[in-house]
Amino acid sequence: MIGVAGAGAFGTALAVAFAREGLPVRLWGRDPGLATRRESPRLPGVTLPPRIEVVETVSDLAQNGPVLLAMPMQALREFLAAEGQPLLASDLVACCKGIDLTTLQGPAEVIEAAGARGARAVLTGPSFAADIARGLPTALTLACAGPQAQAIQVALSTATLRIYRTEDVVGAELGGALKNVIAIAAGVVIGAGLGDSARAALVTRGYAEMGRFALALGARAETLAGLSGLGDLLLTCTSAQSRNFAHGVALGAGRVPPQATVEGVATARAAVRLAGARGIDMPVAAMVARLVAGEIGVAEAVKALMSRPLKQE
Ligand SMILES: NC(=O)C1=CN([C@@H]2O[C@H](COP(=O)(O)OP(=O)(O)OC[C@H]3O[C@@H](n4cnc5c(N)ncnc54)[C@H](OP(=O)(O)O)[C@@H]3O)[C@@H](O)[C@H]2O)C=CC1
Numbered sequence: 001m002i003g004v005a006g007a008g009a010f011g012t013a014l015a016v017a018f019a020r021e022g023l024p025v026r027l028w029g030r031d032p033g034l035a036t037r038r039e040s041p042r043l044p045g046v047t048l049p050p051r052i053e054v055v056e057t058v059s060d061l062a063q064n065g066p067v068l069l070a071m072p073m074q075a076l077r078e079f080l081a082a083e084g085q086p087l088l089a090s091d092l093v094a095c096c097k098g099i100d101l102t103t104l105q106g107p108a109e110v111i112e113a114a115g116a117r118g119a120r121a122v123l124t125g126p127s128f129a130a131d132i133a134r135g136l137p138t139a140l141t142l143a144c145a146g147p148q149a150q151a152i153q154v155a156l157s158t159a160t161l162r163i164y165r166t167e168d169v170v171g172a173e174l175g176g177a178l179k180n181v182i183a184i185a186a187g188v189v190i191g192a193g194l195g196d197s198a199r200a201a202l203v204t205r206g207y208a209e210m211g212r213f214a215l216a217l218g219a220r221a222e223t224l225a226g227l228s229g230l231g232d233l234l235l236t237c238t239s240a241q242s243r244n245f246a247h248g249v250a251l252g253a254g255r256v257p258p259q260a261t262v263e264g265v266a267t268a269r270a271a272v273r274l275a276g277a278r279g280i281d282m283p284v285a286a287m288v289a290r291l292v293a294g295e296i297g298v299a300e301a302v303k304a305l306m307s308r309p310l311k312q313e
């Protein structure tokens, strides 16, 4: 049995993918109408197949199998504190991408701090919920340092979800978190009409600072070059489907961004704090943090990035 907590776009899409494979799935969301409506407003047009059992209480998810935590990063700590007690003996797999703004912890550390006794894993990598729900081929990374890693990898793999495994939890988490920050910046470039050349430069320099930051925090370089880093960066910086990219496009064009879960906003602030404390240079993230806070405008951000002291690549 696979349990999914959080019936937003990603949790719903994953539940649908598991059910399509014939796997027993239980889905819990805080939306009381889900059991009868059988459609998440966060993933419109996708009807839950009968095999997905929508459960009323979180404790119903704690069966013999992993439980996926599919809520926004800034909600994970609060969810575990308020509802997580029955899940603490299960293998927990965070599906969120970000850094907790209060504790500056990644998802696995947040799960550990909540008192989890099973695996503390992270599922990340380039994957839009809508693509997963449609059954399009997707490759993801399961990051887990515990002995349960391979069993979880096998349990979550389907004909359309190909799951790779790594023990580098910090690297996988930071790649997934930071790519959203760079995607906002890439969106700003496109929204402001600065062109594809500028976007390529921004994404490349963004990738350099992702690596600098992640390696300083203990990640492996090859993880940043994998699905959870470069793979997700490519997807998110080039697709209009991305909410982070769309947020940036709106900012760049001088429009009010659409209401959505945009993880890069909080992650930029958290990354700047962590980097500042360690003396790590993160010019793109710093600029995104100031832009989304409304402290500077696009023209000023571009000028600041372009006029930095010349250096070796
Ligand atoms: N969508 C995608 O394509 C992908 C998303 N992700 C990641 O998955 C995570 C979730 O994103 P996504 O599903 O898209 O977001 P959505 O905005 O679609 O849904 C978020 C869900 O989390 C629920 N939620 C919010 N706060 C809490 C809480 N405190 N307790 C319980 N549930 C809560 C929301 O409930 P309610 O509706 O009641 O507000 C909603 O169902 C993010 O970190 C994102 O980066 C990863 C890969 C792909």
Ligand SMILES: O=C(CO)COP(=O)(O)O
Binding pocket: 097, 125, 126, 127, 128, 180, 183, 232, 235, 236, 241, 242, 243, 244, 245, 261, 262, 263
């Ligand atoms: O993480 C994602 C794709 O891998 C989803 O990106 P957005 O949150 O920007 O929509």
